[in-house]
Amino acid sequence: xxxxxxxxxxxxxxxxxxxxxxxxxxxxxxxxxxxxxxxxxxxxxxxxxxxxxxxxxxxxxxxxxxxxxxxxxxxxxxxxxxxxxxxxxxxxxxxxxxxxxxxxxxxxxxxxxxxxxxxxxxxxxxxxxxxxxxxxxxxxxxxxxxxxxxxxxxxxxxxxxxxxxxxxxxxxxxxxxxxxxxxxxxxxxxxxxxxxxxxxxxxxxxxxxxxxxxxxxxxxxxxxxxxxxxxxxxxxxxxxxxxxxxxxxxxxxxxxxxxxxxxxxxxxxxxxxxxxxxxxxxxxxxxxxxxxxxxxxxxxxxxxxxxxxxxxxxxxxxxxxxxxxxxxxxxxxxxxxxxxxxxxxxxxxxxxxxxxxxxxxxxxxxxxxxxxxxxxxxxxxxxxxxxxxxxxxxxxxxxxxxxxxxxxxxxxxxxxxxxxxxxxxxxxxxxxxxxxxxxxxxxxxxxxxxxxxxxxxxxxxxxxxxxxxxxxxxxxxxxxxxxxxxxxxxxxxxxxxxxxxxxxxxxxxxxxxxxxxx
Numbered sequence: 189x190x191x192x193x194x195x196x197x198x199x200x201x202x203x204x205x206x207x208x209x210x211x212x213x214x215x216x217x218x219x220x221x222x223x224x225x226x227x228x229x230x231x232x233x234x235x236x237x238x239x240x241x242x243x244x245x246x247x248x249x250x251x252x253x254x255x256x257x258x259x260x261x262x263x264x265x266x267x268x269x270x271x272x273x274x275x276x277x278x279x280x281x282x283x284x285x286x287x288x289x290x291x292x293x294x295x296x297x298x299x300x301x302x303x304x305x306x307x308x309x310x311x312x313x314x315x316x317x318x319x320x321x322x323x324x325x326x327x328x329x330x331x332x333x334x335x336x337x338x339x340x341x342x343x344x345x346x347x348x349x350x351x352x353x354x355x356x357x358x359x360x361x362x363x364x365x366x367x368x369x370x371x372x373x374x375x376x377x378x379x380x381x382x383x384x385x386x387x388x389x390x391x392x393x394x395x396x397x398x399x400x401x402x403x404x405x406x407x408x409x410x411x412x413x414x415x416x417x418x419x420x421x422x423x424x425x426x427x428x429x430x431x432x433x434x435x436x437x438x439x440x441x442x443x444x445x446x447x448x449x450x451x452x453x454x455x456x457x458x459x460x461x462x463x464x465x466x467x468x469x470x471x472x473x474x475x476x477x478x479x480x481x482x483x484x485x486x487x488x489x490x491x492x493x494x495x496x497x498x499x500x501x502x503x504x505x506x507x508x509x510x511x512x513x514x515x516x517x518x519x520x521x522x523x524x525x526x527x528x529x530x531x532x533x534x535x536x537x538x539x540x541x542x543x544x545x546x547x548x549x550x551x552x553x554x555x556x557x558x559x560x561x562x563x564x565x566x567x568x569x570x571x572x573x574x575x576x577x578x579x580x581x582x583x584x585x586x587x588x589x590x591x592x593x594x595x596x597x598x599x600x601x602x603x604x605x606x607x608x609x610x611x612x613x614x615x616x617x618x619x620x621x622x623x624x625x626x627x628x629x630x631x632x633x634x635x636x637x638x639x640x641x642x643x644x645x646x647x648x649x650x651x652x653x654x655x656x657x658x659x660x661x662x663x664x665x666x667x668x669x670x671x672x673x674x675x676x677x678x679x680x681x682x683x684x685x686x687x688x689x690x691x692x693x694x695x696x697x698x699x700x701x702x703x704x705x706x
Contacts, residue, residue, distance in 0.1 A: 279313040280304075283347075284323055293322045301326070309334035315343040321356075324375075328358050335363035342367060346374040355401075376401055379408040387414055391421040399429045402461070410440045410466055417443040421450040428457035430464050440466040452477040455494050455550065462501040471534040474505055478541045488549070495553035498539075499563045502527075505537050518558075525551055 284295075295301045308314075308330040318324045324344065331339075342364070344356070356377045364382060369389040376394060384390075392405055402425055409420055446469055451458060458478050468474070478498075506529045519526040525541040541551065557563045 280311055281313070281315040283317040284319055293320065295323060295326055305330040306334075309336060310338060311336065312338045313341045313343075314339065315341070317345040317347050319347060324356065328356060328362075331362045331364070332358050332360050336367075337363065338366060339364045340366055341369040341371075343369070343371040344373070344375050344377075345371075379405055379413065384408065384414045386416050388416050388418045390414065390417060390419070391423075393421070393423040395424050396426045397424070399427050402428050402457075403430070406461060406464065410442060410464075412441065415443050416445070418445050419448045419450075420446065421448075423450075423452040425451070425453035425457045425461070428453070428460050430460055440464075442466050442468045442472070444469060446472045448473050448475070450475045452479075454479050455498070459494055459497045459501065463497070468505065473535060474537045476537075476539045478539065491549050492553050495550055496557050496563060499554060499557040499560075502529075502537065502539060503563060505529075506531065506535070525554065 305326055308327070314327065314336075316324060316327060324346075336342075356375055358377065358381045361381050362383075365386065367383060367387055370382070370384075370387050371389075371391045373391075373393045374395065376392065376397065390405075390409065394401075402422065405422070408414060409417060442465075449465075449468065449472060451461060453461065455478050458476060462476075517526075517528040517530075525539070527537075527539040527541075529535075529537040541554070
């Protein structure tokens with residue numbers, strides 16, 4: 189039997205929420221007017237709920253996600269929020285619903301809202317989603333005037349799809365020495381107005397931030413101002429030009445406890461930002477999402493330079509963990525390339541590359557430099573392996589990228605022993621004539637006697653997908669593959685999982701082909 193005064197607040201969140209809704213319904217005889225099961229976006233007037241239950245619920249800050257509807261003039265909308273400002277803990281989570289820019293903000297000249305903001309200095313969390321600048325202005329003024337000595341998390345989000353990215357400019361610095369998490373979405377503030385020494389999580393997600401804005405925050409993260417930083421996420425960078433301030437390079441260093449660097453950018457800005465990034469801690473994971481826009485590149489030479497620079501920067505990151513066992517995965521799809529490097533030291537590096545339809549030039553150059561002696565990773569231990577998955581359904585890319593894939597496999601310049609190779613259907617084939625209509629049937633298992641480099645000498649196991657075995661033509665190619673590896677003196681054993689009717693088809697062919705499975 190739980191004692192309500194001592195044990196109630198220790199209950200899990202979901203149980204507490206269910207109990208509270210039951211209390212609300214029991215107290216007023218029906219569900220609240222706007223109640224929707226499973227929704228947290230509710231705003232209740234709790235006058236009919238006992239003081240103990242009301243106080244207990246307010247004590248669980250995550251139980252509420254207030255939605256202020258400016259179309260409802262009733263002051264009761266602010267009752268719950270106003271009530272919370274008079275009781276600890278003080279955590280403000282407000283989301284303003286849609287309104288037109290010409291409409292006056294519901295927070296202007298609102299007595300209860302102003303009185304609530306008079307307690308900003310007591311708040312530990314402020315999460316505010318707004319539509320226009322006059323919505324967030326009162327909060328910024330309150331933070332400037334009162335300071336925020338208890339503030340641990342500040343989350344500001346501008347949700348207007350018609351609004352240009354908003355720059356918030358406080359008139360003077362905001363005192364928030366305990367700030368741990370800072371999230372800015374479609375809005376931005378200058379790092380100079382906040383105390384960043386204790387910030388552990390920083391996220392800037394904005395459509396097309398200016399080069400100066402990105403540079404200012406990037407420099408703040410790596411110039412010693414954010415030594416406590418553990419997670420850094422910056423997104424949607426379309427332009428970036430490094431400053432000419434050479435003095436910064438001498439003082440740049442990564443926060444010692446940085447665990448994650450997450451960057452989403454176009455190819456050019458991504459390369460320039462990585463060039464400006466100092467050496468990262470060994471345990472820091474790196475997630476890079478690049479979008480290749482053809483209009484970015486002025487010519488073939490620039491495409492080549494960007495591909496070479498990107499591979500060189502990636503190699504620099506994973507070479508720092510070369511003393512450990514490393515696993516490299518490369519997945520190719522119609523319009524994307526996904527490269528993941530794992531290390532037993534704890535670092536994971538991911539590259540997601542998306543490119544425009546009909547333009548695979550950048551990907552071809554990327555594959556070229558990944559197999560280059562000058563730019564590939566340094567050798568790792570013998571246990572290292574390469575996992576390659578290629579899925580090209582687009583006819584244009586199947587022709588255009590074929591030579592790049594064959595060269596990549598033939599050279600195998602990763603400095604790693606390739607011991608496992610995972611393939612999916614419609615993978616690679618031998619060179620095709622322009623008028624050849626049978627490209628869909630071509631795959632890596634069709635071996636051209638004139639092209640011996642396709643089979644990797646260091647390959648020990650070929651693991652295939654069960655879907656490959658559903659095509660009798662592909663099964664025959666498996667049998668022919670044995671002849672090729674015997675001729676090339678390549679000790680490859682074909683292994684895999686055989687299911688349902690595929691096993692019947694395979695057994696018929698194995699009786700003649702002699703392919704071993706296990």
